[in-house]
Amino acid sequence: MKKINLKKAFDRIEDYWSPHIAANVNGQDIRLAKLKGEFEWHRHDNVEEAFLVMKGGFTMRFRDRDAPLQEGDLIVVPAGVEHMPVAEEECWVVLIENAGTRNTGEHRSDRTKDDLPALSGD
Amino acid sequence: MKKINLKKAFDRIEDYWSPHIAANVNGQDIRLAKLKGEFEWHRHDNVEEAFLVMKGGFTMRFRDRDAPLQEGDLIVVPAGVEHMPVAEEECWVVLIENAGTRNTGEHRSDRTKDDLPALSGD
Numbered sequence: 001m002k003k004i005n006l007k008k009a010f011d012r013i014e015d016y017w018s019p020h021i022a023a024n025v026n027g028q029d030i031r032l033a034k035l036k037g038e039f040e041w042h043r044h045d046n047v048e049e050a051f052l053v054m055k056g057g058f059t060m061r062f063r064d065r066d067a068p069l070q071e072g073d074l075i076v077v078p079a080g081v082e083h084m085p086v087a088e089e090e091c092w093v094v095l096i097e098n099a100g101t102r103n104t105g106e107h108r109s110d111r112t113k114d115d116l117p118a119l120s121g122d
Numbered sequence: 123m124k125k126i127n128l129k130k131a132f133d134r135i136e137d138y139w140s141p142h143i144a145a146n147v148n149g150q151d152i153r154l155a156k157l158k159g160e161f162e163w164h165r166h167d168n169v170e171e172a173f174l175v176m177k178g179g180f181t182m183r184f185r186d187r188d189a190p191l192q193e194g195d196l197i198v199v200p201a202g203v204e205h206m207p208v209a210e211e212e213c214w215v216v217l218i219e220n221a222g223t224r225n226t227g228e229h230r231s232d233r234t235k236d237d238l239p240a241l242s243g244d
């Protein structure tokens with residue numbers, strides 16, 4: 001049974017916008033990602049995506065509004081809803097979504113990450 | 123779309139061992155619970171249960187060992203494995219598990235919580 005300290009795990013992540021798998025629970029990945037700068041518009045047609053801010057803050061842009069998020073904030077993006085994370089400063093987030101969900105959603109781009117790396121436990 | 127700050131939400135929880143639902147993502151509850159003292163031995167036969175320590179620490183007892191957990195630690199208890207959380211001091215945890223999972227697992231006791239309360243957003 002793996003125990004993993006998320007703070008230490010975030011420290012080991014070097015790249016922005018590169019989700020790493022910390023664990024899986026009932027078919028859901030618990031992923032860690034460092035954000036900085038703008039991502040890109042995308043949607044996940046059949047998957048909800050939870051974001052929990054562990055450090056810093058970012059803005060989740062939607063087509064009709066912006067949702068500013070700070071440390072401790074949790075938001076669940078509904079399936080099919082276009083969104084784009086934007087982080088002015090480095091931000092650490094935990095994501096919860098179906099295993100296998102593509103980070104860029106229904107399209108592929110040069111920011112698509114296949115075969116997400118799995119973080120080792122302590 | 124609900125945004126909820128987990129720190130503020132924990133502050134609103136008054137009872138120990140009383141999971142509150144912060145959100146649901148793809149059929150999984152994201153629950154918040156304050157722990158203090160001993161819970162009881164139980165297992166979930168068909169559900170994995172993730173624990174993320176947000177504040178403080180606790181020990182997850184298993185039949186063959188103890189797993190000490192501190193702030194930032196994440197552990198996933200496999201389905202069918204007996205466990206008992208014990209917290210010497212108040213501890214805040216986020217749990218991820220199937221919606222509808224009984225907090226006392228396969229048995230009922232005076233610590234069973236039915237109809238878990240849902241936390242409102244900010």
